[in-house]
Amino acid sequence: MPHVHRRPKMSISRCALLCLSALLALSSTASAAENGFEYGSGLRGPAEWGGFCANGTKQSPINVVIADTVLDKSLRDRLDTEYGKCTYAVIINDKSAHHLDVEGDGSFGNLTLNGVKYELVKFHFHSPSEHTIDGVSFDLEMHLFHKSADGKFAVIAIFFNESHDDDAESPFLKQVFSWLPNITQPDTNVTTMAPITLESLPLQGSYAQYSGSLTTPPCTEGVSWVVMLNETQKMSCPQFGAYQKVFPEANNRPVQNTRCRSVTRFEHA
Numbered sequence: 001m002p003h004v005h006r007r008p009k010m011s012i013s014r015c016a017l018l019c020l021s022a023l024l025a026l027s028s029t030a031s032a033a034e035n036g037f038e039y040g041s042g043l044r045g046p047a048e049w050g051g052f053c054a055n056g057t058k059q060s061p062i063n064v065v066i067a068d069t070v071l072d073k074s075l076r077d078r079l080d081t082e083y084g085k086c087t088y089a090v091i092i093n094d095k096s097a098h099h100l101d102v103e104g105d106g107s108f109g110n111l112t113l114n115g116v117k118y119e120l121v122k123f124h125f126h127s128p129s130e131h132t133i134d135g136v137s138f139d140l141e142m143h144l145f146h147k148s149a150d151g152k153f154a155v156i157a158i159f160f161n162e163s164h165d166d167d168a169e170s171p172f173l174k175q176v177f178s179w180l181p182n183i184t185q186p187d188t189n190v191t192t193m194a195p196i197t198l199e200s201l202p203l204q205g206s207y208a209q210y211s212g213s214l215t216t217p218p219c220t221e222g223v224s225w226v227v228m229l230n231e232t233q234k235m236s237c238p239q240f241g242a243y244q245k246v247f248p249e250a251n252n253r254p255v256q257n258t259r260c261r262s263v264t265r266f267e268h269a
């Protein structure tokens with residue numbers, strides 16, 4: 001959001017001139033982060049995002065190269081999540097974030113990762129996927145966005161691919177995507193009167209973990225990422241079609257340099 005400064009009162013014509021020049025100056029100097037961001041190759045696209053997006057060293061998303069990951073066989077059961085049900089959820093066509101966002105009435109539940117407890121506050125979607133695995137992209141990537149009491153972030157990424165199989169419809173996505181006709185316009189939302197359940201999410205198997213950032217401005221670092229591997233979910237063609245009809249634009253930030261970061265792969269012993 002641009003900052004609005006109060007100005008003393010003055011005559012209309014003088015104001016018009018001054019305000020016009022002030023606006024022109026503002027629009028030419030304000031950064032993408034202040035003006036809102038976009039995807040694609042335009043003036044507000046990822047290459048122009050400023051701040052940590054430009055000067056950070058541990059940015060997300062990344063291409064996970066499986067052969068370069070450090071294997072950890074300590075995974076016994078599954079990710080330590082306790083997801084309950086919210087009593088209802090708000091499904092939002094968020095114009096400024098360029099994504100479909102789902103927020104609960106209160107918490108969706110908790111995640112404990114490396115001894116830190118986080119609360120699942122919301123989840124949203126990117127298409128095509130932001131992370132890639134050995135250079136392979138997926139049709140859709142869901143981000144389960146968690147926050148700790150002291151303001152740290154942890155995000156779990158789950159991939160979906162469109163499938164022609166008869167059983168391809170995702171029961172999880174159905175709970176969210178069936179509301180798409182109600183949020184066709186940007187900056188609209190709809191409140192579901194039924195709880196959204198997260199039990200069917202695939203959180204049993206192996207995953208990659210690394211330290212990265214938010215994938216949208218301000219690209220804050222210190223985010224603990226969990227990227228689920230070998231758990232690509234199916235979604236039916238009508239499901240993905242319904243999503244693409246409302247969100248036709250790509251909203252994936254290009255993959256960032258991993259530099260010297262290590263990526264750990266957790267697998268069952």
Ligand SMILES: *[C@@H]1O[C@H](CO)[C@@H](O)[C@H](O)[C@H]1NC(C)=O
Pocket residue numbers: 050051052055056
């Ligand atoms: C990187 O950007 C952030 C956000 O604008 C700023 O606070 C920080 O000082 C910058 N760091 C460097 C090294 O320029």
Ligand SMILES: *[C@@H]1O[C@H](CO)[C@@H](O)[C@H](O)[C@H]1NC(C)=O
Pocket residue numbers: 082083084085108109110
């Ligand atoms: C999450 O943790 C909070 C306490 O930190 C607790 O009140 C709540 O019941 C937990 N949620 C679930 C779904 O277990």
Ligand SMILES: *[C@@H]1O[C@H](CO)[C@@H](O)[C@H](O)[C@H]1NC(C)=O
Pocket residue numbers: 136137138139161232
């Ligand atoms: C997902 O779809 C992409 C092409 O869109 C394909 O390259 C990839 O192999 C698929 N992955 C799985 C696990 O189906």
Ligand SMILES: *[C@@H]1O[C@H](CO)[C@@H](O)[C@H](O)[C@H]1NC(C)=O
Pocket residue numbers: 181182190191
């Ligand atoms: C959602 O859209 C459907 C179909 O257009 C309509 O029947 C229903 O009343 C809408 N629900 C809400 C909560 O707006």
Ligand SMILES: *[C@@H]1O[C@H](CO)[C@@H](O)[C@H](O)[C@H]1NC(C)=O
Pocket residue numbers: 090092103188189
């Ligand atoms: C949902 O839409 C209403 C009315 O347009 C708005 O007042 C409210 O802030 C929106 N809620 C969310 C969570 O975006």
Ligand SMILES: *[C@@H]1O[C@H](CO)[C@@H](O)[C@H](O)[C@H]1NC(C)=O
Pocket residue numbers: 066133134229230
């Ligand atoms: C999991 O996925 C990785 C990378 O795609 C692959 O190398 C590995 O063989 C898979 N493991 C299993 C058990 O399917």
Ligand SMILES: [Zn+2]
Pocket residue numbers: 124125126143215
């Ligand atoms: Zn995201």
